[in-house]
Amino acid sequence: MSNESEILHVGIDLGTSRSAISASNGERFVVDSFVGWPADMVARKVLKRDVLIGHEAVANRTMLDLHRPLERGLLKEGSDKDVEAVRELLKHLLRLVGVSSNGKIDSSNVRAVVGVPAASLRTNKQYLRNSMKGIVDSLMIVSEPFAVAYGLNALLHTMIIDIGAGTTDFCVMKGRYPGEEDQRTLTNAGDSLDTQLLKLIEERYPQANVTIFMVREWKEKHSFVGEPPSRVLVTAPVKGVPTELDITNEMRAACETLVPPTIETMLDLLSRVEPEFQERVRNNVILSGGGGLIRNLSSTLEAALKQVGGGKVTHMRDPVFVGSDGGLALALDAPDEDWEKLTA
Amino acid sequence: MRAGNIERVKRKALREAVAENLDTIRGLPPRSLRPAHRTLRAFLRRAPLLIIPLMLAGFAYLTSSSVPAAATVKVPVQSLPSQPVQRASVVTPAPALLTDSLQTVSASAFPLSVRRVVLDAGHGGTDPGASSTSNVSEKDITLDIEQRLGTMLRKNGFEVVSTRGDDRLIPLRERAHLANSSKSDIFVSIHVNSIPQGNNHGVETYYLGPTNDPSLTQLAAKENLTSGYALADLRKLLDRVYADVRRDESQRLASVVQHQLFSGLRGVDPGLENWGVKRAPFIVLVATDMPAILAEVGCLSNEREAEMLRSSAYREQIAQALFHGINAYARANDAPQRKGT
Numbered sequence: 001m002s003n004e005s006e007i008l009h010v011g012i013d014l015g016t017s018r019s020a021i022s023a024s025n026g027e028r029f030v031v032d033s034f035v036g037w038p039a040d041m042v043a044r045k046v047l048k049r050d051v052l053i054g055h056e057a058v059a060n061r062t063m064l065d066l067h068r069p070l071e072r073g074l075l076k077e078g079s080d081k082d083v084e085a086v087r088e089l090l091k092h093l094l095r096l097v098g099v100s101s102n103g104k105i106d107s108s109n110v111r112a113v114v115g116v117p118a119a120s121l122r123t124n125k126q127y128l129r130n131s132m133k134g135i136v137d138s139l140m141i142v143s144e145p146f147a148v149a150y151g152l153n154a155l156l157h158t159m160i161i162d163i164g165a166g167t168t169d170f171c172v173m174k175g176r177y178p179g180e181e182d183q184r185t186l187t188n189a190g191d192s193l194d195t196q197l198l199k200l201i202e203e204r205y206p207q208a209n210v211t212i213f214m215v216r217e218w219k220e221k222h223s224f225v226g227e228p229p230s231r232v233l234v235t236a237p238v239k240g241v242p243t244e245l246d247i248t249n250e251m252r253a254a255c256e257t258l259v260p261p262t263i264e265t266m267l268d269l270l271s272r273v274e275p276e277f278q279e280r281v282r283n284n285v286i287l288s289g290g291g292g293l294i295r296n297l298s299s300t301l302e303a304a305l306k307q308v309g310g311g312k313v314t315h316m317r318d319p320v321f322v323g324s325d326g327g328l329a330l331a332l333d334a335p336d337e338d339w340e341k342l343t344a
Numbered sequence: 345m346r347a348g349n350i351e352r353v354k355r356k357a358l359r360e361a362v363a364e365n366l367d368t369i370r371g372l373p374p375r376s377l378r379p380a381h382r383t384l385r386a387f388l389r390r391a392p393l394l395i396i397p398l399m400l401a402g403f404a405y406l407t408s409s410s411v412p413a414a415a416t417v418k419v420p421v422q423s424l425p426s427q428p429v430q431r432a433s434v435v436t437p438a439p440a441l442l443t444d445s446l447q448t449v450s451a452s453a454f455p456l457s458v459r460r461v462v463l464d465a466g467h468g469g470t471d472p473g474a475s476s477t478s479n480v481s482e483k484d485i486t487l488d489i490e491q492r493l494g495t496m497l498r499k500n501g502f503e504v505v506s507t508r509g510d511d512r513l514i515p516l517r518e519r520a521h522l523a524n525s526s527k528s529d530i531f532v533s534i535h536v537n538s539i540p541q542g543n544n545h546g547v548e549t550y551y552l553g554p555t556n557d558p559s560l561t562q563l564a565a566k567e568n569l570t571s572g573y574a575l576a577d578l579r580k581l582l583d584r585v586y587a588d589v590r591r592d593e594s595q596r597l598a599s600v601v602q603h604q605l606f607s608g609l610r611g612v613d614p615g616l617e618n619w620g621v622k623r624a625p626f627i628v629l630v631a632t633d634m635p636a637i638l639a640e641v642g643c644l645s646n647e648r649e650a651e652m653l654r655s656s657a658y659r660e661q662i663a664q665a666l667f668h669g670i671n672a673y674a675r676a677n678d679a680p681q682r683k684g685t
Binding site for chain 2: 125126129139140141142146150153155156175176177180181330333334338341342
């Protein structure tokens, strides 16, 4: 059995856009899920680093071979560079919580719980497991909404809707580990919203020079559905001149692309709950993930629930760590004998 | 919920999460795809072959020992219920055999090995599938043929399970789930092709398997659109099922159906081409537990054929051809059991 004093438990929300880690030593960090290697000798000389991760990588992207190793919440398969990128990302997260001060992940016994999209196939999980060999000592991979529900003690008669960058995950908690029939994953999520928003802005302002990174930032500040809380004014270069653009209508239209599939899937999953428990589930819908912060989304979903008797949708005010905190809770609760079987 | 209850639920969910991870490490397929009942069903299917000779041997022993109890059972052999093999009651009436000699055991006492058939009309609802220039939709053609075929099968003693009885979109995963939970014996998915390039005009039948043909991969991707899985995921999933024994059965079913489909339709459509039996990764074939095929019964991109498909008489011919294929497969499957008598 491992020596308790050397064990570090961590919960990791390995996200398409951002990855968060919560550790049993009280440390919590979030980084952008980007990894970049200097593109050439010049870049290496300027950056003075072999690899850049997170915000630094995004900021210096012009000099980097930039990788976003996760796609729709899953590790991209078939690319060694993406596997290397996800390994670098995980090592970075572990370094942030103090696994090793010298950058080598060898001084602690690390037990990690990693959340993945609800509909991940076993092969996706196996691929991730293989990619994490040598980085952590023991590994448990769970459905991301399950980790969220576990951390919130919401394992019974609850529906989790986790809107991330790559996927929107739905999960009805029935007091057990969710099976395939309890979960759904949609690819209508933050990234698809960004793409749509960029397209709409380019259509309206063809002269404006706008990138997906700018659009992502604007979305995170101003996203809403329904009535606009205020006009959405942003600044972007038009023919090289910084210009104020009103993107209120574009923002609403892009955000509202998430609404119909989310409502349809929510109602469909609800209809599959045993009739006597449907009301309880309807009143316990939890909106998590970055997409949960879209203004008016919870009230829009509540309005949709009225057609089946009404309900309550609660959004997490701080969704960044809700998945990794849930993973950490799982890691801490799993007994030693289970961890010994889950060697990475 | 009380704190004690929360802890109990958490422990249970955690145990299940660990078990699922251990299954992944051991390379076991997901529980929903694991055919736990297959061994039992296979046993029950063959149970009469073991139990009846044993009972007959017992009877011979009892009569030679002049045990009077044997003579008290009077139920004739014809009273054996001809229920599906998967029901345990099939083997219970065995005492009836004690009254009769070997000659009176009829082959009809043995249940059919193919009794329940899942019919899957491709597409539906907001997913029309392929369309012809004259606005004939694949979803309407497949539903009509499925209903006609269902009627024929029922008339001939089969039980039929439909994945969609009307014009609505059922996700592919749910179609497979319905097929698996209904404990059916075979799965037949009905589709209509559309190949815009050239003047294509033929029929083909698929079963699950790998393919290197990019056009088939493209076709599978198209048909798998409403599955919720990506094709890359599917390829990985396929790796686990290629070795499945049901592939042989699916291939046999596909061959018989394709033969009947082509020979049955060539009579009314001499220009029809036989595109044969092929392998492809359609999601409904991956996720079903039983022998499963997907028949492309025509080609809507061919205007002449689209016109034929508009005719109810031609759709009836297609349904008949499919029926003959399924029936031939079922009869061939029964034969080895009958030899056991």
